[in-house]
Amino acid sequence: MSSRAMRKIYGSNIASLQSTGPSADIDDHAQLEDAGSDEDDPYNPPRPSGFSILMNDQDSNSNNENSGKEQENSTSMVGNTVKGSNKKKKKRKKANKANNSKKQDAKLSVEVDEVEAAVKAVNDQLGILPELETVKVDDDSFGKIAIKTQGLLTVEHRHLNPDNEMRRKFGTSAAKSIRKKVRNKRTTYRSTWLTYPKETWPPMIKLGLTMSLIEHKNGIYYFTFEHQPDYQKIQFQFLDAVDTYDPNAIAQVLNMYPYHIDSLLQLSEICKISEDFQMAAQLIERAMYSFESTFHPLFNLTQANCRLDYLRPENRAFYTTLFQQIKFVGQRSCYRTGLELCKLLLSLDSDTDPLCVLLMIDFYALKSEEYRYLVRIFNEVEHDKNLSQLPNFAYSTSIAKFYLAAESGSHDEADSLLQQALMMFPMVLIPLLDKCSVKFSPDVVENPFFKSSYSESDGLRILVNLYIERCYSLWKIPEVIDWLANNCQAVLKRMNSNDLGSKELSEKRAHRYRGIPRNICRHVILSDIKNVSVSLPTDIAQTSWTIFDPVPPADNVTSYTRPARTRSVDNENESLISLFMRSLMPSFASQREQNHQGQQHAAAAAEGAIQQLPAGNEEHLHNIYTTTLDYFRQAAAELRAFAANTANSGGNHDDENDQNDGESDEDEIEDEVNVLD
Secondary structure: OOHHHHHHHHHHHHHHHHHHOHHHHHHHHHHHHHHOOOOOOOOOOOOOOOOOOOOOOOOOOOOOHHHHHHHHHHHHHHHHHHHHHHHHHHHHHHHHHHHHHHHHHHHHHHHHHHHHHHHHHHHHHHOOOOOOOOOOOOOOOHHHHHHHHOOOOOOOHHHOOHHHHHHHHHOHHHOOOOOOOOOOOOOOOOOOOOOOOOOOOOOOOOOOEEEEEEEEEOOEEEEEEEEOHHHHHHHHHHHHHHHOOOHHHHHHHHHHOOOOHHHHHHHHHHHHHOOOHHHHHHHHHHHHHHHHOOOOOOOOOOOOOEEEOOOOHHHHHHHHHHHHHHHHHHHOOOHHHHHHHHHHHHHOOOOOOOOOHHHOHHHHHHHOOOHHHHHHHHHHHHHHHOHHHOHHHHHHHHHHHHHHHHHHOOOHHHHHHHHHHHHHOHHHHHHHHHHHOOOOOHHHHOOOOOOOOOOOOHHHHHHHHHHHHHHHHHHOOHHHHHHHHHHHHHHHHHHHOOOOOHHHHHHHHHHHOOOOOHHHHHHHHHHOOHHHHOOOOHHHHOOOOEOOEOOOOOOOOOOOOOOOOOOOOOHHHOOHHHHHHHHOOOOHHHHHHHHHHHHHHHHHHHHHHHHOOOOOOHHHHHHHHHHHHHHHHHHHHHHHHHHHHHHHHHOOOOHHHHHHHHHHHHHHHHHHHHHHO
16 A cells, blocks of 8 residues: 555554554554454444555544544534534525515516507507417317318428528539628618518618508408608609609619619519519518518418418519519429419418419429329318319319329329310310420311310410410320320220210300400419410500509509609600600500590590580680780790701711701691691
């Protein structure tokens, strides 16, 4: 054993221990055993051996019993003093706890008062919120109730980010729009679900766009966007810029107010025309971010229990922005995100469906491989909406059943649905095959039943063209083409056995597809499919509308009106560039006709006013004519002087042309004067 360990055990007696040797140690142990030392006394333990330190023995040296007793007495006295001090400390701790509890209660009461005051202020501003109804659910019936209450249009917010979908499909490198952290960037943006702000965007500025709760009825919340007076002034400036048909004027408004909704929508359309699709998509995302920054606290995107009235112009821009966002995420192959946005857009007004989302939700469901959802929405909405009478649902549901049949192994239901679609809409087959560059057997292609013309209805033609242009890629898969060919042969066999009733189906189509509803026209305009847009009726094509509010409803619910303009724009006095830009708009001809009609009405009103003049006012009429003639003569004289000054200042450059132009204008004025004479 080391000397250091020995010192710990024996202290200063280590020298005497070494002199006596191990025999003395043995004798000492024998004497202690004979004396019968008290082993139960913890303060008088036997002296440990040299190996006790290795065995973690905690016995102490007990050579002197008196010293042990003194230590016992001293420790008992110390224990009594410690107990007394502990009692005092416990009393102090209890007093401190009582004081602290009183202080905490006072703080809590103050905080509760502040919270109640804040809630009261919010209720005064937004109105008292309705109480939520509690529903008791039994354990046995929980599954059934959950299935019934789960809505078709419930949105999964984790699928609202297109960047996440691109990472899942193509990897991180393909997600070009991933936000990158930039150091020393102090601009902060609000956390949103529908879009993610870019760091190149300007900071968010409140322009006066707000959202308010109108009412809560039967578990449905009815909201509306509102334009405050400041936002109304910006809106009037934007409308004045639109009337100029100058993109630079719209860009100036957007530079001053970077989050003005209609300016973003209009400029996005201009960028799309110039094939700058990336900038067009960013402008739509910025408009979406501006909307989401003004959402009401109770406006829930995921529960499908919030409504926006399309009749209000303030709400229509949100519909248009959502529709454009669906298009751009679809172009990035983010079809699951597009499906969730379709659910959201349809949930805002599922009764009227103002943008006809049902014409494209099947496409995004199939491209995202949500076959069960498509079959479910078809089965549950068929009774109310007659989805089987839409070509897109008739064909898309059969494709969904075809893919689901791979699990069950039976294609009977899919075959039945496809044959019904071919019988109801036979005119889809030939254009679809041409679009897919697929050739079928001559007995199918040349059959008069499948070569049906579109002369039955213009509305049906638009629906068929929409489906073919949007969904033809779904039919280019070899397995699907073979399945389509087999069912075409089955339809021909049924036709030969007189099992089709082609005349009855033709009568149904002629009776059901009369006219084109306005929501389908809006869908066609916003979809911007060339082969479909040309099929719009002339009354819609020539109507004055803008891309931020296409084909507005006839029964608008306006909260404010645009003030009358002091100066009207006349087509004859416009510049050549402005007139050319106006001629590109579909409403150019109708506006010119309206101006011509307005001139005719003004002339008729003037003639009626002249006829209503009492007799004997010939002198008054003569004065009017004289004043008018003097005005035209003065204008002719000013034009001559202007032409002369231009010829003198311009030198020999185009002198003859200017002189001829001045003489022609002068002749026109003289002719007008002669007519008045």
